[in-house]
Amino acid sequence: MVATVPPAPPAGQTDILSHLLGHVRQTPEKTFVQAELPDSRDRITYARAWRDLNSYKAEYVRQGVRPGGVVLIFLPQGWTAIAHYLGAIAHGCIASFMPCPSAKQDADKYWTAHQKLIERIEPAALVTNDAHAEQMRRNGLVQGQTVLMHARAPDLLPDGESVAWTPAASDATPILQHSSGTTGLKKGVMLSHRAILDQTFSYARSIDARADDVVVSWLPLYHDMGLVACLLMPMIVGQTIVLMDPFHWVSRPGTLFEAIARHRGTLCWLPNFAFDHLARIVEPKPETMSLATIRAFVNCSEPCHAASFRRFAEKFAPLGLADTALQVCYAMAETTYAITQTSVAAKPRTIHVDRVLLHEQGRVAPPASPETDQELISTGPPIAGTDIIVLDADRQPVADGIVGEVNVRSSCLFPGYYKLPEETAARLHGDLYATRDRGFISDGELFVLGRLDDLIIVAGRNFHATEIETVLNRVDGLKPGRNVAFGVANTERGTSDLIVVAETFDDAGADASTPLHKSLRHQVREQVFQSLSIYPSEVRLVTQGWLLKTTSGKIERNGNAAKFTREKLDIASRRASA
Amino acid sequence: MTDIGFAALQQIVANEFDIAPASVTRETTAEDVDGWDSVSHASLIMAVEKAFNVVFPDDDIYTMENVGAMHDKIVELSR
Numbered sequence: 001m002v003a004t005v006p007p008a009p010p011a012g013q014t015d016i017l018s019h020l021l022g023h024v025r026q027t028p029e030k031t032f033v034q035a036e037l038p039d040s041r042d043r044i045t046y047a048r049a050w051r052d053l054n055s056y057k058a059e060y061v062r063q064g065v066r067p068g069g070v071v072l073i074f075l076p077q078g079w080t081a082i083a084h085y086l087g088a089i090a091h092g093c094i095a096s097f098m099p100c101p102s103a104k105q106d107a108d109k110y111w112t113a114h115q116k117l118i119e120r121i122e123p124a125a126l127v128t129n130d131a132h133a134e135q136m137r138r139n140g141l142v143q144g145q146t147v148l149m150h151a152r153a154p155d156l157l158p159d160g161e162s163v164a165w166t167p168a169a170s171d172a173t174p175i176l177q178h179s180s181g182t183t184g185l186k187k188g189v190m191l192s193h194r195a196i197l198d199q200t201f202s203y204a205r206s207i208d209a210r211a212d213d214v215v216v217s218w219l220p221l222y223h224d225m226g227l228v229a230c231l232l233m234p235m236i237v238g239q240t241i242v243l244m245d246p247f248h249w250v251s252r253p254g255t256l257f258e259a260i261a262r263h264r265g266t267l268c269w270l271p272n273f274a275f276d277h278l279a280r281i282v283e284p285k286p287e288t289m290s291l292a293t294i295r296a297f298v299n300c301s302e303p304c305h306a307a308s309f310r311r312f313a314e315k316f317a318p319l320g321l322a323d324t325a326l327q328v329c330y331a332m333a334e335t336t337y338a339i340t341q342t343s344v345a346a347k348p349r350t351i352h353v354d355r356v357l358l359h360e361q362g363r364v365a366p367p368a369s370p371e372t373d374q375e376l377i378s379t380g381p382p383i384a385g386t387d388i389i390v391l392d393a394d395r396q397p398v399a400d401g402i403v404g405e406v407n408v409r410s411s412c413l414f415p416g417y418y419k420l421p422e423e424t425a426a427r428l429h430g431d432l433y434a435t436r437d438r439g440f441i442s443d444g445e446l447f448v449l450g451r452l453d454d455l456i457i458v459a460g461r462n463f464h465a466t467e468i469e470t471v472l473n474r475v476d477g478l479k480p481g482r483n484v485a486f487g488v489a490n491t492e493r494g495t496s497d498l499i500v501v502a503e504t505f506d507d508a509g510a511d512a513s514t515p516l517h518k519s520l521r522h523q524v525r526e527q528v529f530q531s532l533s534i535y536p537s538e539v540r541l542v543t544q545g546w547l548l549k550t551t552s553g554k555i556e557r558n559g560n561a562a563k564f565t566r567e568k569l570d571i572a573s574r575r576a577s578a
Numbered sequence: 579m580t581d582i583g584f585a586a587l588q589q590i591v592a593n594e595f596d597i598a599p600a601s602v603t604r605e606t607t608a609e610d611v612d613g614w615d616s617v618s619h620a621s622l623i624m625a626v627e628k629a630f631n632v633v634f635p636d637d638d639i640y641t642m643e644n645v646g647a648m649h650d651k652i653v654e655l656s657r
Contacts, residue, residue: 038636102640103640103641104640247616247640248636250616250617250620251616251619251620251623251636251639251640252620252636253620273617277617277620277621280621281620281621281624459617493617497613518610521610522607522609522610525608525609525610526609529609534615535608535609535614535615536612537612537613537615538612538613539612
């Protein structure tokens with residue numbers, strides 16, 4: 001029998017933890033989280049989850065963490081991080097998962113970069129492990145009333161006081177979802193219990209979610225797709241989560257299919273690049289891998305490509321992948337998560353349009369010739385309670401089939417960015433959220449084309465070009481203000497490549513074989529990585545005058561991207577004919 | 579028998595990132611090579627494991643400092 005999810009929250013359960021408590025009472029021994037981590041195979045039942053959550057809540061009380069404040073959790077993916085997160089919510093705090101520095105990042109630089117963010121947020125607590133705690137203290141992150149908490153395994157804590165339970169008000173804010181990018185500029189999306197619950201029950205209907213679903217995820221919990229689709233929603237509807245580690249998954253991608261086989265996984269969310277990464281690296285091994293139980297692999301967080309789906313479906317059909325299993329979602333943290341979702345009962349719709357008319361005139365028409373044919377994949381209709389309005393540059397609605405900015409009205413909309421009123425006003429126009437994405441509606445479904453601003457999406461992570469350029473301005477040997485960052489689609493990898501072009505002092509940019517040139521390129525890659533945890537795919541150093549400027553003297557991003565691409569194509573064709 | 583000479587590794591790295599084999603030295607790091615990120619690193623690891631018939635311990639995958647350290651690890655795992 002299918003364990004369906006009700007269309008709306010049961011009466012009286014107006015905060016997210018009341019739903020967890022409901023499952024604790026009804027199915028205490030059911031698995032809530034099954035760890036599939038390099039150092040843990042722990043199984044956490046719903047009953048254990050409640051006990052641990054209350055233990056941490058008691059710990060927050062003991063350490064004097066003030067309710068209502070923000071608790072930033074810097075812990076590796078795992079149950080200890082989740083239990084601290086839920087415990088903070090139970091204590092009445094606003095919880096937020098934060099990324100930890102990677103092994104290759106300079107820890108002191110990493111924590112120093114958090115100072116502005118910490119000063120703005122004034123967190124009630126920072127939760128981390130012993131090694132990071134010392135680094136955070138050394139770099140001045142523990143100020144004022146902020147409590148620095150050393151994370152402890154739940155079994156080291158006394159039993160929590162799990163009897164008394166007071167549900168939070170539905171409009172209270174239990175979580176902050178931080179954007180990616182330069183640490184000091186991270187924006188915390190505030191989300192209420194009501195928005196999270198509205199999102200969960202609307203989205204559950206759109207993907208036909210069931211209480212007996214098993215969600216398998218390696219997605220980081222600090223990412224909205226990992227947090228909402230793969231932790232909060234399963235918790236609220238009573239599903240089981242199989243939790244994997246993102247770093248381990250990238251290097252051993254086949255472990256995802258092995259975990260799905262072992263735990264009979266039914267739902268899995270992935271950014272587009274992951275479909276290509278899996279198709280390129282993993283060899284199907286039916287003896288240890290099976291995809292027969294999967295009802296949906298949902299492609300989200302960066303532009304979805306039909307070609308990526310085709311490569312994935314072709315490679316993994318021998319593992320029992322269903323025809324209708326590859327689906328698409330359009331989502332963002334500001335709407336809690338999903339805005340649209342394709343139907344899990346059919347393959348997503350694809351259309352063929354004229355590329356020239358689409359990009360030059362902003363309208364949809366059949367391709368005039370095979371050369372101008374562009375295939376687009378639908379992201380589906382809006383989920384219940386959400387409306388999409390496509391607006392032109394004067395903020396007037398456009399007809400179906402006309403390209404404009406995607407705006408969203410939704411019961412799941414955020415009320416603003418935490419302590420950032422100007423950034424909030426720039427994006428929230430009354431009850432409409434301006435996404436800065438370009439797209440159009442066709443037959444009730446949304447097609448997303450790209451960005452109106454300088455956002456570059458690489459492997460599901462968002463970076464503003466201006467943030468990268470700020471880093472470049474600090475590299476000795478490069479001319480400040482004479483650089484540009486942009487994304488270039490990489491169809492083979494199923495994502496965008498991050499490209500930086502920078503003019504150098506003297507003639508260092510002229511000859512790529514010189515030690516100075518090599519050293520500068522090394523510095524650029526290293527400094528971008530230390531600041532943003534991403535290596536540029538290509539660093540092009542050029543001599544003064546290479547970069548195109550607008551008439552007002554600004555660096556022309558699109559023009560320079562086009563010039564870079566043209567030069568690459570010229571070089572490739574010269575190589576081919578040599 | 580598998581050739582575990584440095585030249586064989588040089589060739590694999592060069593193929594992976596479309597660069598000249600001679601430009602790959604023992605000191606080469608991810609910072610030196612365009613396109614070398616965590617995703618392409620995984621692809622490189624798979625290619626190296628297949629070519630040398632070794633399996634890197636998970637803890638070593640992201641901590642090998644340069645191509646030379648990767649070669650040393652291959653030699654150690656091949657013993």
